[in-house]
Amino acid sequence: MRYLPQTDADRSAMLARIGVPDIDALFADVPKGKLVTDPHGLPRGQGEISVERHMNRLAAKNVAAGSVPFFVGAGAYRHHVPASVDHLIQRSEFLTSYTPYQPEISQGTLQTLFEFQTQVALLTGMEVANGGMYDGSTATAEAILMARRLTGRAKAVLSGGLHPHYRDVAETISRMSGGTHEAMPPAPTAEEDILSRIDDQTACVVVQTPTFYGHLVDLRPIAEACHAKGALLVAVVTEVVSLGAIESPGAQGADIVAAEGQSFGNPLTFGGPYVGLLATRDKFIRQLPGRLTGETVDAAGERGFVLTLSTREQHIRREKATSNICTSSGLCALAFSIHLTLLGSAGLAKLAAINHANAVRLAEVLATVKGIRVLNDTFFNEFTIRVPGNAAEIVEKLTQRGILGGVPVSRLEPDRPDLADLIVVAATELTTADDRSMFAAALAEVL
């Protein structure tokens, strides 16, 4: 086996040194009869050639997003990742290191995490951010738990514009952890009366912008209403490129921002691994879960970075910790950070402008298709269309014509027949004018 360096002679010498007759003598504590003696019926080891052949065969059964006109978004976005990002994250020193428990030999990871935290704070308009969560949905769930601890209240009000998977994750954790939640009905048309749901039992209101359906939400009146009742506003962002064009949630009064960071640096990969962002105000840091890197000095007075405030974390505080999170999403956070460093303010603003312009053009051309209605007044790079007929069937027909034409809402809201004619469609900097016209033409054909 190419990954195991020992020879048979090595093994024999080592067993002799240990003073046991054979390997199984090392497993003597295993209860009688529980050592596996029968084969599992699984394949034997293979070299690279056959493993690659097998994997290539599986991969070939999938349609890569880059091989077709592609308009799928809904919480994960196909963006261009600069070549140097993937090169850098494959450096052995980043790829094959672990949590920086020994800061003297982990300054690379620690400094990049410190930079990541700062970038996330700037992007979201918040004072402080942690070193990353698993993804946007779990970051949102953690934000709700955090708001409950901060307010001593149990109820989370979830906007109908929240991504349905995020809503389901939040509902699961609320139900299981003794909290309560009130999920507003899905809001495909931007209109919802969330202010009336905020009362003195409300720990937080969770609002996504742009919403799952693409609408931009003015957070300011919601923040005001929350604060008037002593509740917190959790802002959720699933498309962080939008923050290059839209006012940050922090500037609009959000108390906690939970976001999906995939759009910077991380490929689609069927939904994971991604990186969750969690940012808040300085005064709330003691209740912020996850890893935090802080600046300090070493014994020689040189600037250095360490993991800090770990009395919030499970390995120190055990059942009194802010969260059970341990491993987060280090390498994905690094990819995020490198991509954002390459972009800078100027690059991000331009990237956001291209995304918006391409989506506006897409909305214009789709609106010319007979029977199609664009539901959005506002949007960033994604919006919802109403089709005459069953959206899932139409998307499948488009697929047969070689176009991946968005996400039928019914896939995530299968028990809502009133949403069965809606498709969420996205455009990014990778969407071309040809893609757009092919989409419109195919849509006209299948209707």
Added chain:
Amino acid sequence: MLNTAERSRPTQPAPISADDVEAVGKARGIRNEEPLIFEVGRAEVSGVDLPEPETVTSRLGGLERKTELGLPGLSEPEALRHYVRLSKQNYAIDINTYPLGSCTMKHNARLNEKMARLPGFGDIHPLQPLSTVQGAVDLMQELSHWLMTLTGMEAIALSPKAGAHGELCGMMAIKTALAARGEDATRTTVLAPQSAHGTNPATAAVLGYRIESIPARADGTVDPEVVKAKLGPHVAAIMLTNPNTCGLFEPDIIAIADAVHAAGAFFYCDGANLNAILGKVRPGELGVDAMHINLHKTLSTPHGGGGPGSGPVVLSATLAPYAPVPFIRMENGAPVLIEESVHALEGEQPFGRMTAFHGQMGMYVRALAYLLSHGEDGVKSASETAVLNANYVRVGLRDVMTQPFGDRICMHEALFDDRFLEPHGVTTLDFAKAMIDEGYHPMTMYFPLVVHGALLIEPTESESKESLDQFIETMRGLAARAKAGDAASFKTAPHFAPRRRLDETRAARQPRLRWRPAT
């Protein structure tokens, strides 16, 4: 031929006379100091060339960004240097032995990286039509089959994002099963050994459970009689790591499982140490009801400086119906991805959803590549070698270091305490920092909490005999130095790392968690 090099410049070094020459700047040879991007980047610089956006009528509805982003940009060559220089301040498996106990820093095969980047895996969207991702669903099913077969368990929830998330998933399944029996309100306590990972009590606490700690026996294992005494109609589950965090296989695990089940509770097994027994023991045959598998430990998906992880949970027949969405159902011999609870059939009662989309696909690809490469023979061999290597290190050090539970065989990690250091005024931390000077990442220190000044060494199967011999020799040398009374050199270690010891107290008392412009 004229050798100009020999003629024009000296090719032999001058004899060394003085070591302490100060460099003019902060660089030391090929080790560079690197400022923060905020100190060198410029707002107008970008390392990405993008086309001009088309001119359109804005649909942002007046919510355009007015506050400045303030994000520094670097050109591509500057960015490359920044990150490459920083990378050189990191230790890594690819540099040397990384004996971090409980973390399983084994070799990360690059084939697995290559496979995860195939466009058919890396460039597919979680919500593109299922008819266009059958290969991905097939791969998830194939990985599931391997994991269920090797562990002898009935069902699997692939989606948890990391080990602790898997714990949460398994405990949610248990909570749901108890609720189905009408016992959720009465079974409010979770038992966990004192030696447990911090994630175990933290997970149980998230779900509102009261934690009751189980003390270890003198030999570092759990006494079934102690467990029995703590069991009752108020106990929901026990969370037990096996092999345990002291690196020992729990010899009475079956008696413990039987007692737990007899009391109507569930057995959650923390699978963090599965890498010691995969292919050798099927946890399902030990009475386990739920167990997470850390793909980043046991199946070598890269640790990446702290993630991403992946924590699929295998479930017993009793818990199988409650697996969260998404899950895979076999229909006419083909795997189908079930994404929403409303599509559940009779016997399927998913408790909810752990995460958006379908979990850590990129890690599934790497884990399957690992399993296919090893095969069932290689998986077994890897476990055996991990245990062999740990015992070889243990035996190589037992006469100069101290074992907390006597001289007994361990599994994949060798545990020592600080009795060999204490009389000489050297702490476990000092010893760890001295290892850095010798070119090693320290072992896990001060964990498990039940052992004073614990030093937990996990060499993994990736180390050759020569590499282990060298490690043992270094450790013996350090132990001898401590014994010789040279505490001073330990106190100031490390001396040769990119940084000297860092002031963690200052970091916590005056938190600076982000860069801010100088005022």
